[in-house]
Amino acid sequence: MRAEAGACVRVTVVWSPGPQDVREHTVTLPQGATAAQAVRETGWADAIAALEADPRALSIWGRRVPPDTVLRDDDRVEVTRALRVDPKVARRERFRQQGARAAGLFARRPRR
Incomplete structure (x- = not known):
């Protein structure tokens, strides 16, 4: 071609x-x-x-x-x-700052 x-x-x-x-x-x-x-x-x-x-x-x-x-x-x-921060490290840091109750699946857990 x-x-x-x-x-x-x-x-x-x-x-x-x-x-x-x-x-x-x-x-x-x-x-x-x-x-x-x-x-x-x-x-x-x-x-x-x-x-x-x-x-x-x-x-x-x-x-x-x-x-x-x-x-x-x-x-x-x-x-x-290049990434300046490892994404796994950044996620762990965000989770630590927000706390377990304000992050992801834990925030929407139904009460018993």
């Missing part, structure tokens, strides 16, 4: 530099462009630095991919960042 001359792919690049801060940018690239090229095309210096620091920081529609993955039309490239 051969690509047409001058064919392009249109992809969306998403990046969240911090909590409650999500950036989204749509780019048009030539056929055969890679995920790393899409991130560079956005011009987001911090996202590019994150990608260079950790090449595993890319995913397409939530599935981790290497930077040299060839893109298809309507792909969603996501630049991920």
Whole structure:
């Protein structure tokens, strides 16, 4: 299967530099462009630095991919960042602060 001359792919690049801060940018690239090229095309210096620091920081529609993955039309490239807190530790801390009676299933336990 051969690509047409001058064919392009249109992809969306998403990046969240911090909590409650999500950036989204749509780019048009030539056929055969890679995920790393899409991130560079956005011009987001911090996202590019994150990608260079950790090449595993890319995913397409939530599935981790290497930077040299060839893109298809309507792909969603996501630049991920490392977790700052282990989710299990965060849950335990929330549970400890809320107490057993205010959390989850224990809050709705019927009285006998």
